[in-house]
Amino acid sequence: xxxxxDTPEVDPEDIRAAEKAAGIxxxxxxxxxxPPETPPExxxxxxxxxxxxxxxxxxxxxxxxxxxxxxxxxxxxxxxxSNVRKYAAEPLARDFLQVAEFIRMALQSVSEExxxxxxxxxxxxxxxxxTEKTLxxxxxxxxxxxxxxxQGDGYDHNLHEAISRVDAPExxxxxxxxxxxxxxxxxxxxxxxxxxxxxxxxxxxxxKAATEAVDAAEVGGEGDNxx
Numbered sequence: 001x002x003x004x005x006d007t008p009e010v011d012p013e014d015i016r017a018a019e020k021a022a023g024i025x026x027x028x029x030x031x032x033x034x035p036p037e038t039p040p041e042x043x044x045x046x047x048x049x050x051x052x053x054x055x056x057x058x059x060x061x062x063x064x065x066x067x068x069x070x071x072x073x074x075x076x077x078x079x080x081x082s083n084v085r086k087y088a089a090e091p092l093a094r095d096f097l098q099v100a101e102f103i104r105m106a107l108q109s110v111s112e113e114x115x116x117x118x119x120x121x122x123x124x125x126x127x128x129x130x131t132e133k134t135l136x137x138x139x140x141x142x143x144x145x146x147x148x149x150x151q152g153d154g155y156d157h158n159l160h161e162a163i164s165r166v167d168a169p170e171x172x173x174x175x176x177x178x179x180x181x182x183x184x185x186x187x188x189x190x191x192x193x194x195x196x197x198x199x200x201x202x203x204x205x206x207x208k209a210a211t212e213a214v215d216a217a218e219v220g221g222e223g224d225n226x227x
Contacts, residue, residue, distance in 0.1 A: 093142065096135065159184060174201050178197075
């Protein structure tokens with residue numbers, strides 16, 4: 001015979017589920033003594049004014065940044081368009097530079113004395129000279145200028161390209177130009193072809209360069225013999 005005073009164990013979760021179903025709200029443990037939540041206080045008028053002023057300053061700064069960026073973009077676009085127009089003739093000028101150099105070589109191949117001695121040669125030389133002038137005039141109209149280097153001019157790496165160095169002749173100092181091999185050209189302020197020149201160097205430097213060249217040749221010869 002079972003004990004009548006025995007009571008079945010009840011799961012607390014079942015109790016909470018039953019209370020919830022009956023609409024009974026229970027207070028979680030440990031929260032009975034918590035103070036009631038305090039609603040946030042509305043900002044004062046002075047605080048609102050300060051906040052609005054800060055927002056106004058930020059809005060003005062954003063506007064100024066946007067205006068500055070738009071102005072920079074406009075100026076950059078204007079520069080790009082100006083450069084495109086300014087240097088539009090560069091590809092065509094480059095194509096005709098070699099033609100101008102061939103004409104100059106043709107003129108230099110016949111001296112004035114030789115031309116004076118032969119009427120046919122003289123007429124030919126005059127025709128070539130007129131062709132060169134016509135081409136150079138066309139260059140000038142399109143802002144292409146010729147760079148000419150004379151003996152004794154200082155070497156400028158922005159305008160010249162040294163293809164050789166020799167002992168400084170009389171009247172020419174080291175670092176100066178001895179001879180121009182080919183003229184240079186620039187379009188407006190842009191160099192499109194440097195003038196090729198021979199530059200003078202001190203005698204000691206020339207001797208050293210020659211010695212190094214001889215040594216290099218000897219080393220190369222020994223290597224060939226060993227092979």
